[in-house]
Amino acid sequence: MAKMIPVKERGKRTQRAMPEQAVKERIHNFNEVPLGYTKEDAVYEAQRCLQCDSSTCVEGCPAEVDIPQFIKKIVEEDFSGAYFEIMKTNSLPAVSGRVCPQEDQCYMTCVWNKAGKPIAIGRLERFVADWAREQNVHEELPEVETKDERVAIVGSGPAGLTCAADLAKMGYNVTIFEALQKPGGVLVYGIPEFRLPKAIVGYEVNEIKRLGVKIVTNFVVGLTKSVDELRKEFDAIFLANGAGAPRFMRIPGENLNDVYSANEFLTRCNLMKAYRFPEFDTPIKVGKKVAVIGAGNVAMDSARTALRLGAEEVHIVYRRTREEAPARKEELARAEEEGIVFDYLTLPVKVLGDERGNVTGIECIKMRLSKPDESGRRRPVPVEKTNFHMHVDMVIDAIGTVANPIVAKSATGVQTNERGYFVTDEKTCATARKGIYAGGDIVHGTATVISAIGDGKRAARSIHEYLTRKKKVSEPSS
Amino acid sequence: MYKIVRKEKWHDVIYSMWIKAPYIAQAAQPGQFVVLMIGEKGERIPLTIADYDQEEGWIQIVFQTIGKTTTKLAQMDEGDDIFSFVGPLGIPSKIEKYGTVVTVGGGTGIACIYPVTRALKEAGNRVIAIIGARTKDLIIMEDEMRKASTELLITTDDGSYVRKGFVTEVLDEVLQKEDNVKKIWVIGPAIMMKVACDVTKPYNVETIVSLNAIMVDGTGMCGSCRVKVGDDTKLTCVDGPEFNGHIVDWREFMNRLLRYDRLEKLSLEMYKEKQQEK
Numbered sequence: 001m002a003k004m005i006p007v008k009e010r011g012k013r014t015q016r017a018m019p020e021q022a023v024k025e026r027i028h029n030f031n032e033v034p035l036g037y038t039k040e041d042a043v044y045e046a047q048r049c050l051q052c053d054s055s056t057c058v059e060g061c062p063a064e065v066d067i068p069q070f071i072k073k074i075v076e077e078d079f080s081g082a083y084f085e086i087m088k089t090n091s092l093p094a095v096s097g098r099v100c101p102q103e104d105q106c107y108m109t110c111v112w113n114k115a116g117k118p119i120a121i122g123r124l125e126r127f128v129a130d131w132a133r134e135q136n137v138h139e140e141l142p143e144v145e146t147k148d149e150r151v152a153i154v155g156s157g158p159a160g161l162t163c164a165a166d167l168a169k170m171g172y173n174v175t176i177f178e179a180l181q182k183p184g185g186v187l188v189y190g191i192p193e194f195r196l197p198k199a200i201v202g203y204e205v206n207e208i209k210r211l212g213v214k215i216v217t218n219f220v221v222g223l224t225k226s227v228d229e230l231r232k233e234f235d236a237i238f239l240a241n242g243a244g245a246p247r248f249m250r251i252p253g254e255n256l257n258d259v260y261s262a263n264e265f266l267t268r269c270n271l272m273k274a275y276r277f278p279e280f281d282t283p284i285k286v287g288k289k290v291a292v293i294g295a296g297n298v299a300m301d302s303a304r305t306a307l308r309l310g311a312e313e314v315h316i317v318y319r320r321t322r323e324e325a326p327a328r329k330e331e332l333a334r335a336e337e338e339g340i341v342f343d344y345l346t347l348p349v350k351v352l353g354d355e356r357g358n359v360t361g362i363e364c365i366k367m368r369l370s371k372p373d374e375s376g377r378r379r380p381v382p383v384e385k386t387n388f389h390m391h392v393d394m395v396i397d398a399i400g401t402v403a404n405p406i407v408a409k410s411a412t413g414v415q416t417n418e419r420g421y422f423v424t425d426e427k428t429c430a431t432a433r434k435g436i437y438a439g440g441d442i443v444h445g446t447a448t449v450i451s452a453i454g455d456g457k458r459a460a461r462s463i464h465e466y467l468t469r470k471k472k473v474s475e476p477s478s
Numbered sequence: 479m480y481k482i483v484r485k486e487k488w489h490d491v492i493y494s495m496w497i498k499a500p501y502i503a504q505a506a507q508p509g510q511f512v513v514l515m516i517g518e519k520g521e522r523i524p525l526t527i528a529d530y531d532q533e534e535g536w537i538q539i540v541f542q543t544i545g546k547t548t549t550k551l552a553q554m555d556e557g558d559d560i561f562s563f564v565g566p567l568g569i570p571s572k573i574e575k576y577g578t579v580v581t582v583g584g585g586t587g588i589a590c591i592y593p594v595t596r597a598l599k600e601a602g603n604r605v606i607a608i609i610g611a612r613t614k615d616l617i618i619m620e621d622e623m624r625k626a627s628t629e630l631l632i633t634t635d636d637g638s639y640v641r642k643g644f645v646t647e648v649l650d651e652v653l654q655k656e657d658n659v660k661k662i663w664v665i666g667p668a669i670m671m672k673v674a675c676d677v678t679k680p681y682n683v684e685t686i687v688s689l690n691a692i693m694v695d696g697t698g699m700c701g702s703c704r705v706k707v708g709d710d711t712k713l714t715c716v717d718g719p720e721f722n723g724h725i726v727d728w729r730e731f732m733n734r735l736l737r738y739d740r741l742e743k744l745s746l747e748m749y750k751e752k753q754q755e756k
Contacts, residue, residue, distance in 0.1 A: 179697050181515055181522075181562040189699075218564045220697055224501050246701040248711065255706055255730050257737045264700035272521065272694065278748055281521035281546055282694075283741035357733030404698045406716065 004075055005047045015117045016045040027307050027338050030193040030275055034098075037127040039077075046074035049119050052111055057121060060109035062454025063090035063162075067106060067121055074124060083132040086125060087139040091165035091208055092158060092453060094133065094200045095187060097126030100450040101328050133203055141211065144171040149467045152177065152234040154221045154407060157185025158449045159240035159440030161208055162456025163463075168211035170464055175234075176213060179220040180271065185242055186441075187449070189271040190263075192301050194308070198270070226410030227436070235470075236435045236463045239411070239422060240456065243441035244404025248397055249293065253351030258285055258359040262294075262302045262398035269305050287394025289313045291362055293348055295325035296446075299398035300335045306396065307338060314340050315392070319347040319367050319380040343390075345369070347382060351395055361391045401446050411436065421445060429459040437462055479559035480514075483536055489615050491543045492586060493552045494528070500535030502565045508593035509571030509688065509720055512537060513696035515562035516551050523547050524693045524715070526590035526665070527566060528619075537565070540589030540618065546745045567696045568719045571686070575602040576660035580652055581627070582608045582674060584645050584666025588618050590688060591665045596626035598663075604628045606656070608648045614639035646673045653681045661686065664723065668732050675723035687723035689714045692737055705731050 019035045020026075026033050037045065049071045057067045065086050073082035086093045102122040110118035132138075151167050153160045156178040164174045182188050187201045209215065221227060221241070230237055246261030248254050265284070268274040272282035290306040292299050295318035303314045316335065318325060321344045325332060336342070343364075350363040366386035369378035403420030413433035415423040422431055422438035429437040439455025441447055484496040502512060511526045529538040543549045554560070571594045579598055583591030588609045599605045607627035611617050612635045624630045632640040633648050641648075645666070653659060662685045664674040671687040678685040691703035691714040703714035706727035712718060 179564065180695065181564075218562050219501065220564060220567070223567060223697070224505055224565065245698050245713070245716075248701070248704075250711075255704055255711060255727075255734070257733055261701040264694060264702045267694050267700050273519070277741065278745045280519045281745060283521075283738040283745065285737075357730070357736075404716075406697060 004051075007050065010048045010050060013044070013048050015048075015120050016041050016123075018120070018123050023337050026194070030308055032197050033194050033334065036130055037123055039131075042074055042124055042127040043077060045120050046071045046124060048112070049075070050111060054111070056109040056111060057106045057119070060106040062105070062450050062457070063096060064457060065090050065125070070128065071119065071121070071124060074128065079128055079131045079135075080137050082128045083137060084139060086128060089457070090453065091162055092204050093125050094129035094204055095158065095196065096450055096453060097122050097124075097129055098196050098200075099191060101448055103328070103330070105450060133200070138207070138210070142169060144169065147171040147173065147467075149173065149235040149471075150175065150233070151236045151238065151463060152230045153238045153240060154227070154230075155179075155185055155239070155241040155440070155442075156183035156205070156215060157240060157242050157440060157452060158187060159452035159456040159459075160185065160238065161205065162453045163238045163240065163439070163460045164213045164456075165208045165211055166457055166460035167463060168208070168213045170460075172464075172467075174213045176215045177219045177221050177230075178215060178217045179241075181217055182271065183215045183217060189267045190298070190301070192266065192270055192305050194304065195301065220406065222406035222408075222410040227407060227414070228410060228412050231435065235467055237437070238429075238456075238459045238463065239407060239414070239431070239436065239438040239442060240440040240452070240459075241404070241407045241442050243401040243446045245402050246397065247400045247402050249348065249399060251348060251350055253353055253359075254397070256351055256353040256359050257357035258287065258394045259351055260285070260394070260396045262292075262298045262396055263401070265302055265396050266298070266305065269309070275305075275309060284309065285394055286310045287392070289315075289392045290394045290396065291315045291317050291348070291390065291392040292396045292398055293317050294398035294400070295320075295327055295332075296398065296400070297327045297331055298446075300327045300331040300340075302396045302398050303335055303340045304338060306394070307340065311394075315343050315390070316340055317343045317346050317348055317362070317364065317390075319345065320369065320377065321345060324377045345380065347380070348395075349387070352389070359393050359395055361389050362395060363387055363389055401441075403442065403445075407442070414438070419445070427458070428462040429455055430462060435466065479561065480563040482554060482556050482558050482560065485554070485556050487552075488540075488618050492540065492616065492618060493543070494538060494540045494589070495551075496536045496538050497560060497563055498535055499537050499563050499565070502537050502563070503530045503532050503535045506530040506537060506566040507570035508573060508597040510566035510568045511696075511719060512539065512563055512565035513567060513693060514539075514560055514564070516547060516554065517561050520550075520561060521547055522562070522694055522696065524567070524690065524696055526688065526690075526719075528589035528592055530593075537563075540586050542586045545742045546749045549746060549749065564696065567715060569717070571597065571663070571720060573597045573601050578604045578606065578656060578659050580606045580608065580649065580659055580662045582645050582649055582662065582664040582666070583623070584609075584670045585611050585616060586618070587666030587670070588623065591663060592619055592622055592626060594663050594665075595623065599626055599628060606631065606652055606659075608633070608645050608652065610634060610643075610645035610648070612636065644670070644673070646670065646677050649674055650677050653678065653683065659683050663688075663720075668728070668735060671723060672728040672732070675726070675728075679724055685723045686720050687726065688719045689721060689726070689731065690719070690735075691715075691731070692735065705734070
């Protein structure tokens, strides 16, 4: 059995790299890029942890995982124990171990970060979750008294799933309503297979179902039933319906046939499996030369997906520079490795097309950076007379999303801000209407999976407090 | 899973099905649609709701076999399950008491105009309904439409039934005769709706069309169904499917209907070949 190693030894080690698929191969398939730690890798990396009393890493974890504890179990090679430790607070470990931007979370608060080599907590979490799945190790369900109160959750993305799992563990009767045919939200329609295999999402969703959570698919809250109607049937509601509608640039030619929103492009590919057309019925355009507009994670996902579908050349067109790009640096680096061409300081002003609606190119203008704007990033301004044409046959808009109003329209008394997002109390996720809570991207706009998980946890706690309070009022003890 | 409780074949290429979907039947209103997937590997296609029954909990759909999905759907039987059935989607038709109104249905669009016609009459309007198809066999729901309207006019392109001519010609005649038509609804193939709008424009009567754009989710998430209406880009699924036809950018709309034309044909051909092998 492996053991703790002396502190001096820990200092000598550097972060253990994770093996991944070679670039030449991976750009031709949809298999996952990073291959995960082996047992030896995991133990080696875990042994670096100082197990410091301050445990600052935990402060950086919205999923509230007791990081030093699970790492300690890895050192002891008690992988089941490590898994149970994580599952106490995080019901989506294989997901968050893959897609959480740890560099902004636990890596940042790890004491080793100062030396530039934080513990690879995400890789360890991923290892533990994958090990448990492969070994068929399941969390032992806690004995809890079942409660009569029913909670409805709108949306089965990371916020909804987390809230459902936490409430089910407390004994509540939980039903999730999902508009699409499959649960998972952005985890199944948005994030590509090569970053987050759908079988893994399916597995963790099933584990949540084992807690007694019911998932009703094909049910569009706001249309199939209103939030007001649900409120009559349920004692509390958590609205976690996601960021919603695609944003377009609003430039001429944007409705040409081969201009996609990233939402459409990724949904066709990920949820509908268009990359396996015609085995799957949903078609998708395979462009020869593709321009992806924007430089966030969704843009990287779109560009790398287009490449894997068979595009000969894929460009990221972004009006600022690499430094301001909102994508994770890791994702940017992967896209660069895979040969995506980055056109920085470039703004499309027009999509060009032929009579039949086919895209023939985009007209762009060069930009330069001026003084910082309210977001703190330097504002891009056009440089006069620098317009030029770029020949492409497909364009993907990945410039963000706007709130989808369907759910909000059917929820009387729940306030939205001027952009259509729900207004909530940051600490409790409570909306202006009693018994209704909201979290995830429909509150913050496009954010991260891990912040959605954090909201799910906060909302579950608030709902529990609310229902406990309500019970005390309605059933005074004799 | 959503059970097919009844199936009728109305013509070689036209079928009607009644699908058990109590929640949707409970909420459905005229003008709305559903999105269905026949199997796990299927695509999501929108179909207008032809009728619904809250008590019995079913939704009626009418479709023509065009691509792989509709061809496969037609091969399903009573008792079979449809994998995914979502709705009711879109904004319902604005039903009010207007006075005299005209509803026009072409081809399977007759099934889509039926609930709108019925609701308009129930709201106290005098409803002149015009239905048409290429030939006699393709005229569907004649009895239902007669009951649902105040006056029913029928036409066929080839003259094999009642009269010869397009619905748009009949519409023109009606507008010449009637000088107090308050509003018109037209549902059918894109080109028919476009021509109908050209016909009604000089009369300056508001003309509502129901656009059958290509969709994925049908809930405003993907933007596949976007269409230019006036100066705005609208999403057919959540801002429609009904729009003022006089300001729809028809050329763009019809171009976008052909986005997957080649792949859709390929998919159908491969499916048919596979079936022949069997």
